[in-house]
Amino acid sequence: MIRTLxxxxxxxxxxxxxxxxxxxxxxxxxxxxxxxxxxxxxxNGDEAELLKLAEEFDGVKPESIRVSQHQLDTALxxxxxxxxxxxxxxxxxxxQVHEDQKRTDKSTTVVxxxxxxxxxxxxxxxxxxxxxxxxxxxxxxxxxxxxAQIAEVSSIAVASPPQKEFGGSPHPTILAxxxxxGIKEVYAIGGAQAIALFAYGMEGLSEKCDLVTxxxxxxxxxxxxxxxxxxxxxxxxxxxxxxxLADESAIAADVAADLISQxxxxxxxxxxxxxxxxxxxxxxxxxxxxxxxxxKHSARIRxxxxxxxxxxxxxxxxxxxxxxxxxxxxxxxxxxxxxxxxDALKIRNAGAVFIGRFSPVSLGDYSAGSNHVLPxxxxxxxxxxxxxxxxxxxxHYIEYSKAAFVDLVPTVITxxxxxxxxxxxxxxxARLENL
Numbered sequence: 001m002i003r004t005l006x007x008x009x010x011x012x013x014x015x016x017x018x019x020x021x022x023x024x025x026x027x028x029x030x031x032x033x034x035x036x037x038x039x040x041x042x043x044n045g046d047e048a049e050l051l052k053l054a055e056e057f058d059g060v061k062p063e064s065i066r067v068s069q070h071q072l073d074t075a076l077x078x079x080x081x082x083x084x085x086x087x088x089x090x091x092x093x094x095x096q097v098h099e100d101q102k103r104t105d106k107s108t109t110v111v112x113x114x115x116x117x118x119x120x121x122x123x124x125x126x127x128x129x130x131x132x133x134x135x136x137x138x139x140x141x142x143x144x145x146x147x148a149q150i151a152e153v154s155s156i157a158v159a160s161p162p163q164k165e166f167g168g169s170p171h172p173t174i175l176a177x178x179x180x181x182g183i184k185e186v187y188a189i190g191g192a193q194a195i196a197l198f199a200y201g202m203e204g205l206s207e208k209c210d211l212v213t214x215x216x217x218x219x220x221x222x223x224x225x226x227x228x229x230x231x232x233x234x235x236x237x238x239x240x241x242x243x244x245l246a247d248e249s250a251i252a253a254d255v256a257a258d259l260i261s262q263x264x265x266x267x268x269x270x271x272x273x274x275x276x277x278x279x280x281x282x283x284x285x286x287x288x289x290x291x292x293x294x295x296k297h298s299a300r301i302r303x304x305x306x307x308x309x310x311x312x313x314x315x316x317x318x319x320x321x322x323x324x325x326x327x328x329x330x331x332x333x334x335x336x337x338x339x340x341x342x343d344a345l346k347i348r349n350a351g352a353v354f355i356g357r358f359s360p361v362s363l364g365d366y367s368a369g370s371n372h373v374l375p376x377x378x379x380x381x382x383x384x385x386x387x388x389x390x391x392x393x394x395x396h397y398i399e400y401s402k403a404a405f406v407d408l409v410p411t412v413i414t415x416x417x418x419x420x421x422x423x424x425x426x427x428x429x430a431r432l433e434n435l
Contacts, residue, residue, distance in 0.1 A: 161190025
């Protein structure tokens with residue numbers, strides 16, 4: 001079901017390891033071409049156009065794009081008490097972790113009378129996308145909304161695709177999660193059209209957003225890329241991925257179950273085991289056969305595990321394994337080794353790192369307190385997961401006294417003239433005329 005890749009005896013470069021363990025190919029350029037007419041329809045259209053798009057792409061026409069407060073209240077009132085309790089516990093832990101991400105203003109006195117202060121200001125308005133389709137993701141409501149609230153964003157809107165079985169409303173559990181968090185502005189709209197609505201706004205329906213966050217399918221990612229600059233974005237989220245670094249101390253059943261858990265998302269999800277143990281590799285392969293056959297979404301999982309993006313990778317040592325997973329830069333990385341805590345300290349590139357047997361990715365997906373909106377496709381080499389920082393901008397405030405200004409005039413004039421920008425220097429010397 002899952003291929004084996006033997007890298008023993010090979011000391012490859014970072015790029016070499018990346019080539020050896022490819023990801024599923026996403027043709028985002030073609031997707032951008034496909035969504036261009038949708039973006040134009042939203043930009044130049046009205047709510048009636050959005051309703052047509054819902055009918056075309058979601059197979060249902062909502063009564064209205066804006067979800068009413070009554071729908072939100074009803075969804076919360078009808079929420080299964082066990083699900084509500086689980087969401088409330090998760091909310092508490094996510095808030096606890098993200099509260100510690102708050103930034104404080106910092107003033108630096110660079111010279112007597114010269115002060116630069118960095119202040120952290122939230123964006124004015126954000127649009128948060130919560131996907132629908134194969135699964136329902138109330139957890140994504142929590143992961144997007146809570147950091148924005150802690151950052152003190154004053155205007156928060158949520159969009160999620162309309163669902164046939166719920167008369168064109170987003171899934172009731174999505175609505176209930178929004179209601180639990182006090183979100184009142186929710187739209188029954190999905191895909192590229194949702195990102196376009198947030199980017200352009202629509203008179204009488206929705207104000208333009210400054211930033212859009214949240215995962216989605218390739219068309220959501222394409223819309224984010226196409227509209228970047230019109231709006232800020234968190235990332236272009238691709239298919240989910242898990243990498244596990246394990247030695248002979250790992251339990252094959254645990255490893256197989258964790259690989260399956262992420263393969264469950266999508267037929268192009270990536271599941272990679274990097275191990276020093278041929279015995280563990282063989283045991284995991286056997287466990288996968290048994291467990292995939294027994295789980296609900298077995299066809300989808302089998303396709304994901306059989307794809308080129310998934311593999312059991314054999315390495316000579318944990319040191320080589322660390323090189324491999326650092327090169328791969330997985331969205332989710334588990335460390336299941338006998339020295340997991342120590343090995344984890346050597347990880348530089350991962351969206352999130354899960355240390356030891358009792359820290360599976362599923363914990364982080366829901367209730368660990370960490371955020372599950374993470375960089376995919378190797379972007380963990382340069383990008384971070386969603387956080388309070390995502391919704392903040394650092395602004396420098398500069399204030400110099402007369403004496404500090406006068407002292408710096410010759411330096412600025414010299415540098416301005418060296419760049420052949422004399423007017424910059426003249427803006428300094430002009431002030432000397434009226435001291």
